[in-house]
Amino acid sequence: MTPRSSNGTDRSAPQLYLVAPAFDAAGAGAALLRAAVAAAPCAAVLLRLPDTDERAQINYVKTIAPGLQQAGVAVLLDGHPTIVAKSGADGAHLSGPGAFEDSASALRPKFIAGAGGLLTRHDAMVVAEQGADYVMFGEPDEAGRRPPFTAIVERVNWWAELFEPPCVGYAGAPDEVVPLLQAGADFVAVGDFVFADPERTTSLLAAVARDMTGAERVT
Numbered sequence: 582m583t584p585r586s587s588n589g590t591d592r593s594a595p596q597l598y599l600v601a602p603a604f605d606a607a608g609a610g611a612a613l614l615r616a617a618v619a620a621a622p623c624a625a626v627l628l629r630l631p632d633t634d635e636r637a638q639i640n641y642v643k644t645i646a647p648g649l650q651q652a653g654v655a656v657l658l659d660g661h662p663t664i665v666a667k668s669g670a671d672g673a674h675l676s677g678p679g680a681f682e683d684s685a686s687a688l689r690p691k692f693i694a695g696a697g698g699l700l701t702r703h704d705a706m707v708v709a710e711q712g713a714d715y716v717m718f719g720e721p722d723e724a725g726r727r728p729p730f731t732a733i734v735e736r737v738n739w740w741a742e743l744f745e746p747p748c749v750g751y752a753g754a755p756d757e758v759v760p761l762l763q764a765g766a767d768f769v770a771v772g773d774f775v776f777a778d779p780e781r782t783t784s785l786l787a788a789v790a791r792d793m794t795g796a797e798r799v800t
Contacts (some may be wrong), residue, residue, distance in 0.1 A: 595793055596624035597786070600720075600772030603629040607644035613779055615648045620627050620783035621790035624768060625655040627674055635664060642668035656695060665692050669736050674717070681708045689714070695749070698722070702739070709746050716740065719751035719772060730757060734764045741765025755785070758792050769793065
């Protein structure tokens with residue numbers, strides 16, 4: 582997940598970052614996610630783990646991760662940094678500067694340590710200074726609340742113009758994808774709207790991928 586060059590200006594084509602729900606059955610989830618990444622190539626899949634014991638969570642990841650990794654997709658855990666190595670995941674997404682500071686050093690450099698839950702510009706700069714592999718803007722909090730979309734676009738644009746670590750912009754609806762790309766997002770995260778109806782997941786992702794192709798980005 583490093584689409585920028587060392588000088589921060591030569592960015593490759595933007596990529597999808599898929600935020601998966603916590604599936605009731607890991608096997609069914611694995612099948613849907615394999616179909617999803619076949620329909621629209623993704624750089625990473627973020628797994629939300631079921632609220633069970635650690636051993637069950639590890640087994641859940643072990644059921645889903647290998648098929649995605651074989652397709653060249655990084656598998657990240659939403660939190661749970663202590664089971665990344667045990668489960669075979671590629672890293673973790675840590676929410677908030679405190680969580681990042683507590684856990685990132687144990688993950689890096691072997692595993693990806695991404696940062697979200699960044700409420701202020703200062704929060705984002707703090708995790709970048711601590712070595713975040715990416716920052717994410719616009720994802721819902723635990724209550725499902727998000728900043729106004731105009732504020733998310735502004736934050737993505739500010740980051741893309743000034744900072745080196747890649748930026749993930751979270752799209753809560755199909756019509757948010759292109760504005761995030763135009764603002765300079767290196768990755769666009771999509772989640773709930775593509776999984777609300779599993780029978781439409783692949784077609785919705787394919788449509789998102791088409792929207793991403795050719796979208797003009799900031800320079």
